Amino acid sequence: MAKPKKQPRPKAETPKGFRDYFGADVTERAAMLNAIAGVYHRYGFDALESSAVETVEALGKFLPDVDRPNEGVFAWQDEDEKWLALRYDLTAPLARVYAQHRNDLPTPYRRYAMGPVWRNEKPGPGRFRQFYQCDADTVGTASMAADAEICAMLADALEEVGIPRGDYVVRVNNRKVLEGVLDRIGLAKTKIQANPKDLDATVSDAYDVAIRNAVMRTIDKFDKVGESGVRELLTTGREDASGAFIDGVGLSDAQADPVLVFLTSKGESTAETLANLRAAVGTSERGIEGVKELEEITTLLEAQGYGPDRIVIDPSVVRGLGYYTGPVFEAELTFEILDEKGRPRQFGSVAGGGRYDDLVARFTGQQVPAVGVSIGVDRLLAALREKGRIGGEAQGPVVVTVMDRDRMADYQAMVGELRQAGIRAEVYLGNPKNFGNQMKYADRRSSPVAIIEGGDEKARGVVQIKDLILGAQIAESATLEEWKERPSQYEVPRDQLVEKVRDILTGQS
Template sequence: MAKIKKQPRPKAEAPKGFRDYFGTEVTQRKEMLDAIADVYHHYGFEALESSAVETVEALGKFLPDVDRPNEGVFAWQEADEEAKGDWMALRYDLTAPLARVYAQFRNDLPTPYRRYAMGPVWRNEKPGPGRFRQFYQCDADTIGAPSVAADAEICSMLSDTLETVGIPRGDYLVRVNNRKVLNGVLESMGLSEDAGADRDAVLRTIDKFDKVGENGVRELLTKGRLDASGAYIDGVGLSADQAEPVIAFLTSKAADAAGTLANLRAAIGGSAIGAEGVNELETIAELVGVQGYGPDRIDIDPSVVRGLGYYTGPVFEAELTFEILDEKGRARQFGSVSGGGRYDDLVKRFTGQSVPATGVSIGVDRLLAALRMKGRVGGTSRGPVVVTVMDRDRMGDYQSMVAELRNAGIRAEVYLGNPKNFGNQLKYADKRNSPVAVIQGGDEAERGVVQIKDLFLGAKIAESASLEEWKAQPAQSEVSRGDMVSEVRRILAGSES
């Protein structure tokens, strides 16, 4: 008889590109999201929680590769007859689901519709250092408002959000550009909307500006260039004169908004759509200015080009300007934590009618990492008060104690492991980063008292105290059972100061 081969045990590891988040990380993220939600709510936005799964048809052209619907997203094809083989996918972002929601419920929703959403999104892309396939986004959008006042409001709200969560003024900048200005530049070059491949090639090249700089874009628009690896990248094939309007557009930032706008007007030539875009930028600068948001917080900057192929009007990006050290110890700026803009064609895919929309998305993990670097969050969160168990037959007494602590608003738990070794209970409390342990054996119960052990103070004494001082255990006191809550509260208040 053949020997039955044992099934190998599964590996206890997260799938590639995914990770697990534990207590402190989850708590810090929740606190940051709550603070962001407060700002959004203060601005009049309402919460929306949409489905994590959408049809690939609903996600549409905004997938990385529409010809292969299972590429770029985590997708599957329904097998039952009723679904007729529809492709389903985990949401790639929070914007495409919003377009579907608005199109589906537009008769019941107010116009404009102002919503914010927070949650995980999934991308089936190659993971790398700090780059995961599941991550959190935090979005706010206004649908149905054609005025650039809606875009200006998003910018001011983004500024307020960064300052509220702990990024001080001077450590960030919300930079604003406009896709219509770029359209005007392309139009002046003879590359209209129907120019096809040439126009797309120019757009892809412009999108590399923040990586290769002015000279790199000039080379890629013309003859081509060698990349860092030594490989030669073919250029678009424009002449130097043809490429110049794009360079003028990308480098038109001046000392103030008036100078920048003047340079942009020169770059667009006689283009009507370009002039419309410059006028919108001017209006945004005026609107944020009258609210007190100067160029040190919100600034017109034509070098913001990422995502210009997606947006239809104003675009904005929040960049953190303080320096950090990279993995090689080199100083560099932290970079972007948020981006957004106007996307007036997204809902049209469902309704057939153009619906104005604008919004912003915050990269939650990147913003949280920035807050840690600024020392605004970090360390280990305080654990619960632990009520130890000296006699397992008196579990009811211990549960009564913990209930009393919880009813007083104190985070607490009863030790539910094996109580035989009391030292293990204190080790457990230490691993939980518990501030206080409550101890009551049979003798203490008869006398109506409890022992309150200040674990934080005890740890400090153990680091530097002599043997005699340690034996005296000044971090542990005996109080009456009726004073248990007040004594715990006193210790907790001292540990927070």
């Protein structure tokens, strides 16, 4: 009889596109999110924690198909053969929550949400399939005061976490203004969207929508390829840095001109920018409405003390998502960093959002105005590390060493007193036989202090307290005389343990 085949051991590896987060990463993120939540709470927003799993029907943007049911999302069928998926952002769940509970929620409903989202997309450098988002939205009001408030709150949140004024700018535009420009060049928005399942959609309808979407995507590349690059992409196409040729949208130069006028409308002052935008939209009613909304947002922000040094009208902000219907905004960090080749470049965008008045209507059949913002948590954490606001080696706990395993209760009593005093501490729980290993453990934990109580110290009613940070500094550079003058180990009465540890920690900070 053949022996059963031995089951191979599983390979210990993180799935592609995912990552593990350890101590400092987790605590730094939590501290940043707590600071942002404090700003949102101050503005009157309530916390919401929705399900990580939604029906694919509710998510809406990605629908199952025959070839790849989980296109764009991680999806599966439940026992009722209903398609479910991990949420890909925090906005689609909000639309579902509001539609489901609108009779029990205040109007407008102001909520913030923080948590992981999942996207079944090809991973790359700095691009993961699971990442954190931090959102705030107001649902149920068309007032531009809500848009202005979101922008002001975003500016305050950046300053709260450690991005100083002058190192960021919140840039604001309006999709209605862009729609007005497209109206001028003969690409008026059609009522019928390009959908192959729409039997009533004509070829020209589908063509117009495809061209409009292509123009939108091209405009969104303005920061990367500049005015000339956008002109080429709008018309005949261009060759990218790798030498590959990218086909153009196919507009004529006469059609591309108003688009470029719009993109370069930013003036020396807000008033000049708004005047340029009025000229760019011409007689388009939709465009004129968009300019008026920008004027109102500017007035409301100035009344609160948010000038163009913090929040500015910038026509180059487009935002790629198609569901935006009005004002859009991005928070950009303006300080320079060095890229992987040592070249200086600006850090770039860390947050974005806008008005989306049609999303809830998918559930209710009625338009519900809404506006929101999403902060890229990992991007903002990276920015704070660049600025030195966080990072460096995290301080570990005070370690109480074990000199006699039969006296574990004594050591637990010590650690209990330290914790009651608000001091992070732990008892060494490994094999206490080798004291050197205990000190190596404390070093690996980045412990600031070690507590030592052997039989002799116990008999005399004292403890030894070792300042590990000072000890490391002395060992690295001090002379013998300096070492004698600056002892790094202290003997104190047992009842002064907490007081002495607190003094040492205060001196280290």
